[in-house]
Amino acid sequence: MTDLTKSFSVKARDFVKAGEVSIEVQELLKSVGFPPDLIRRVSICAYESEMNVVMHGGDGTCRLTVCPKRITLEMADAGPGIEDIELALQEGYSTATPEYQEMGFGAGMGLPNIQKNADDLKIDSKKGKGTRLTITFDFRDGS
Amino acid sequence: MTAISENRAKKPRIEIDADQCNGCIVCMKACPTKAIRVREGLARIEGVCINCCECMRTCPRNAISASGFQDEDLCGGDRVVVSPSTVIYSQFGPDCLPNDILLALRKMGFGYVHDQSYTSELFNFAVELYIKDHRKKGDTHFPLISPACPVVVNLIAYRFPSLLKHLPPLATPREIVTREAKKRISLKYGYKPEEVRVLNITPCPAMTEFIKESVYRKYAHADKAVGINRIYESIQKNLHGIEDDRVLHHSSGIGLSWGMSGGEIAGLDRNCLAVSGMDETILYLEKIEMGLLHDLDYVECRVCREGCIGGPFTVADKYRAKHLLQKFGRMFGSEKRIKYKYVIDQYKKGWFFTEKDRSLYVSGDSERSIAENIERLNRVKRIVEALPRKECGMCGCPDCETFAGDVIDGKCNLRDCLFLRDRPKILTQLKSEIRNP
DSSP, X not given: OOOEEEEEEEOTTOTTXXXXXXXXXXXXXXXXXXXXXXXXXXXXXXXXXXXXXXXXXXXXXXXXXXXXXXXXXXXXXXXXXXXXXXXXXXXXXXXXXXXXXXXXOOSSOHHHHHHHHOSEEEEEEOTTSOEEEEEXXXXXXXX | OOOBOHHHHHOOSEEEOTTTOOOOSHHHHHOTTOOEEEETTEXXXXXXOOOOOXXXXXXXXXXXXXXXXXXXXXXXXXXXXXXXXXXXXXXXXXXXXXXXXXXXXXXXXXXXXOOSHHHHHHHHHHHHHHHHHHHHHTOSOXXXXXXXXXXXXXXHHHHOGGGGGGSOSBOOHHHHHHHHHHHHHHHHHTOOXXXXXXXXXXXXXXXXXXXXXXXXXXXXXXXXXXXXXXXXXXXXXXXXXXXXXXXXXXXXXXXXXXXXTTTTGGGOXXXXXXXXXXXXXXXXXXHHHTTTXXXXXXXXXXXXXXXXXXXXXXXXXXXXXXXXXXXXXXXXXXXXXXXXXXXXXXXXXXXXXXXXXXXXXXXXXOSSOHXXXXXXXXXXXXXHHHSOOOXXXXXXXXXXXXXXXXXXXXXXXXXGSHHHHTOHHHHHHHHHHHHOX
């Protein structure tokens, strides 16, 4: 039994296309037939992490792996990296520029929101070395 | 994929005229649920039809029509209540006031004529109460999505099932009018409620589906629906020489504007948004599903452009109709003519709530398990990767991915693809892969 994988590329500062990867992820999960609540959690995380890449990360890739019991979303970028991960996970902490905040982004809810909706979140990031988020969701039948 | 109940998938309200259809792929490309295929030179509906009529609107040869109406006994005597959609007021030009149209319907022989615009105002207020109640309790999902457009509800059930929670459990104005008319008239004249029959006059083909399908019959309450275009001429004839001086129309401009996009939220003193058109509706439903727009209280979606005045069964041009409704809006004012205390009492009594269980809209799990679906999608992916992805539709499927899926499901052949037909090597390779996954 092979897992289903799909990769998408995310372009930095492309606000016209931003969100499209999340929509594709969503559509794919729907066609697999996962329950709506799980899809909702994944798509919120996909969107938040996609927007992080678009705003801060430079170009990146999103890799989705789907198995019957688990969904993994890896979002990797070659951006500036996160200086203090613990701080970044605090609600309301934001490094977004005023320009992005004017566009309605950068409320400091991105990573906290991902943490809240995911079953597991691994952040692998060093300043200047880019960021890799590994977000996993478990699917247990009937729950 | 979650599927809508079987009997609906089999009975779309759309008919394709085989003599007119030349097998072009315009409707197939337009269908938001990818339900149409072109096989043997003819378009046909194979998937789930949500009755949005995008195919009918786009067909260059007018081969597609919406069915489901019967002409017999429209004016069936004193036990028939007629309840026209508020869109009807926008159809007869600026010289015909809403009350004239309602009186013309009486003159045509309908025993009772019930206006929906006043109930629409009541509904607005109920929505306000619902938002206030549940924002405080924090126990529901925001933004709420208006349950008024039946195609939006179908679309949510089919493509966005997680958003069913965003539909407030309120009955729509047309449902309330129908329910109350039956109740009141049967009480007043001593009929049994089932003897009173309600006829909706509607701009919307999806309405008839709600009435006809057995699952919905219990909830829809109305017995019949007729398109505005079918009854238009009779109303026009009866508009002259009305001697009746009854007042049947009671609403302000707010209730009258429901037919156009933005008309529903015009009466709401909240953070709202109105979206119209199929593509925009899908876009905004996607946004809501991704957790955006949660700062909004209420989103009005209508799949017809400019709202119900753009419905397939209308007669007047939708932009003229819009202007007319705006004009009536000014004429009748925006001061709501409802008694607030009465509405609050009725709300507490549950008068506005529907007993409809919306999870009924989505029925049956996919026949395949999740593991089988993953397996299938992997095979689909292998075929798609071998294709040039021109998305030409010449195979008779709306896009390459759907084509690959249909091949796996045995609904069509790899040779249907113009590209593969000329490349025997890829063809044999794919064939063996499909056989031995």
